[in-house]
Amino acid sequence: MEQINIICVDDQQEVLDSVLRDLRPLTPLVRLEEASGVEDCLSLAKQIDQSGDHVAIIISDQVMPGASGTELLGKVAADRRFRHTRKVLLTGQATHADTINAINDGHIDNYIEKPWQPERILSVVKRLLTLYLLDSGIDHRPYMSILDQPTLLAKLH
Amino acid sequence: MFDELTGQNASLQRLRDVYFSDPARTLHVDKGAMVVAQGEESHRLYLILQGSLAAYRHEETIPGCGLPAETGARTYEVFRVEAGSYVCVQSFFSGAFHSSNDIVALEDTELAYIDTEVQAVDEEHYGSLEHQFLPVLIHELAARNRRIFGHAAEKEEARRLLQRAEMATTLSQLTAGIAHELNNAVGVISRRMEFVAEQLTYCLAEENPLNSKLFTLGFIDKSFTPAAELRQIARRYERELGWTQDAAKVLAHIAPNEVELKKLDRKFLKNLRNNYRFWELGHDLRDMQIAARHATGIVRSVKMLGGGNSARSTDADVVESLNDAMNLLTNKLKRIRLETDFPDLPPITADVTELVQVWTNIIKNACDAMEQGGTEQPTLSIRAELYHADGLRLLPTDYIRVSFTNNGPTIPEGIREKIFQPNFTTKKLGLDFGLGLGLAIVRRVIDSYKGCIELTSDEQATCFAVYLPLSTEESSAEA
Incomplete structure (x- = not known):
């Protein structure tokens, strides 16, 4: 069975570890991957795609050395291979302009502010994961335990 | 002055010739003497032939209560006039015949005057006295207008400065308050964390030495392997050993x-595979401790910037102040490549707060310039070193030189001196809380240390170099 991946991107390892820990209830049905920057994330996503696996969600920080989270998500949005990939910006310091860019160019699906509530990030990810599976036509039944039921019901009816 | 006036207006010259050349109506006033006092009766119109006068006004009633003012009431200068000017114009032509100001000679002054006895000369041709003096009246009105505009502008400027000072004070009080509260909160977190770690170590040691070891390894983890590399290794272990990702x-x-x-022995590995969470527990506490320490550092730096202790001590550590400044600007520095070279340096006599202020301003400017200039691969290199200067006898010879070199846009020759002036900026408007008042403050602080700042800028690099004397005459005298 193909592997469903969620990539978390943050240049601060401690923050990255915290996000991964909050998403751990989703494992081992989905695989949690980490990247410390934009380039790191892009090469990881391509690698996953080449192995025939799925990048379901990318959760990215905004302020990172080199390129910003918005730039990353914009690149992902423009890449046909990741057209179904859901995008989340997780940040504590996006400016007004950043936020506008994130919506217009990054086409983000959700915006989570730091510090975040574990329940919130988990419920957002579950909902986006459900949408991803349905959009890409992957059999959702094996993942029932970690999907968002209302979204599933709404989409299936 | 007089020639100028002639050029401007021939009728003014005629007035002077006709009315103010009678030696019987001239007056010498010694420096400091009063020509006429406020409220005093005066039937004269004066023209200053030579010297200068000032007009002072004092409150006749105490402001706010309407009671007559005694001595010591507020007095302020209304205007100053020089040769060629008329004085008591309003009093004379309005028919009030009372001076509205004290008129005092600023130097030995020659005056000519007319009084109410003087008749209009050549009335048929030039009209009544009032008519003949119309240019003087207009001139006087224009001068009064200019004075009022000047006062309004001064008042506005004073109000603006006051408001800025008030804002700065409020901000620094606010900062101090926040810093204090945060310090206490972070202190509790940091101290209790150590306590929790200690207790957990004991408990685990009693229960299971292998888990206790895992916990300790996680708590003291100092792996220098870069994160990306660690991930590669983890993936390999996962594949080759068939372990879970975590x-x-x-x-x-x-x-x-x-x-x-x-x-690693088999028994340890087997335990690790199943009970890796004990390592994670230790690692969590370690991360929390690092975060608490980081928060403490930031609070400390913010406190310094707010001007907590502003005394110069003889053991100021330049490198520490540089680290404090970088701490404060963590977020700005994230977007650029930072190179530092800080050797061990002797302490200097300085106020660390001021040093942090200087560094913060320079670093922040460099970052902003590179960001706005769209510099590719923005890089800031900070170097501290000892510097020996000889040749100039009057200046100190040994300095600490701190240089900030960036690859941002060139600073044009024409504005290199201007950027050190207050209120000069090339920055576009934006939501940005400045931490200082820019390079003007940098220069002021460095001047006060008898140091200097050097700026070089070309296509390759822009470099601000600050020289701080190792010891100044005052500091050695104090010591």
Whole structure:
């Protein structure tokens, strides 16, 4: 069975570890991957795609050395291979302009502010994961335990 | 002055010739003497032939209560006039015949005057006295207008400065308050964390030495392997050993290479595979401790910037102040490549707060310039070193030189001196809380240390170099 991946991107390892820990209830049905920057994330996503696996969600920080989270998500949005990939910006310091860019160019699906509530990030990810599976036509039944039921019901009816 | 006036207006010259050349109506006033007092009766119109006068006004009633003012009431200068000017114009022509100001000679002054006895000369041709003096009246009105505009502008400027000072004070009080509260909160977190770690170590040691070891390894983890590399190793362990992703990640931390892996015994590995969460527990506490320490550092730096202790001490550590400044600007520095070269340096006599202020301003400017200039691969290199200057006898010879070199846009020759002036900026408007008042403050502080700042800028690099004397005359005298 193909592997469903969620990539978390943050240049601060401690923050990255915290996000991964909050998403751990989703494992081992989905695989949690980490990247410390934009380039790191892009090469990881391509690698996953080449192995025939799925990048379901990318959760990215905004302020990172080199390129910003918005730039990353914009690149992902423009890449046909990741057209179904859901995008989340997780940040504590996006400016007004950043936020506008994130919506217009990054086409983000959700915006989570730091510090975040574990329940919130988990419920957002579950909902986006459900949408991803349905959009890409992957059999959702094996993942029932970690999907968002209302979204599933709404989409299936 | 007089020639100028002639050029401007021939009728003014005629007035002077006709009315103010009678030696019987001239007057010498000694420097400091009063020509006429406020409220005093006066039937004269004066023209200053030579010298200068000032007009002062004092409150006749105490402001706010309407009671007559005694001595010591507020007095302020209304205007100053020089040769060629008329005085008591209003009093004379309005028919009030009372001076509205004290008129005092600023130097030995020659005056000519007319009084109410003087008749209009050549009335048929030039009209009544009032008509003849119309240019003087208009001139006087224009001068009064200019004075009022000047006062309004001064008042506005004073109000603006006051408001800025008030804002700065409020901000620094606010900062101090926040810093204090945060310090206490972070202190509790930091101290209790140590306590929790200590207790957990004891408890685990009693229960299971292997888990206790895992916990300790996580707590003291000092792996220098870069995160990306660690992830590669973890993936390999996951694949080759058939471990779970999380357990493999922990193993990569403990044994980042084959050599380290071979050192681990089977029993330890087996326990690690199942109970890696004890390592994570230790690692969590370690992260929390690092975060608390980071928060403490930031609070300390903010406190310094707010001007907590502003005394110069003889053991100021320049490198520490540089680290404080970088701490404050963590977020700005994230977007650029930072190179630092800080050797061990002797302490200097300085106020660390001021040093932090200087560094913060320079670093922040460099970052902003590179960002706005769209510099590719923005890089800031900060170097501290000892510098020996000889040749100039009057100046100190030994300095600490701190240089900030960036690859941002060139600073044009024409504005290199201007950028050190207050209120000069090239920055576009934006939501940005400045931490200081820019390069003007930098220069002021460095001047006060008898140091200097040097700016070089070309296509390759822009460099601000600050020289701080190792010892100044005052500091050696104090010591």
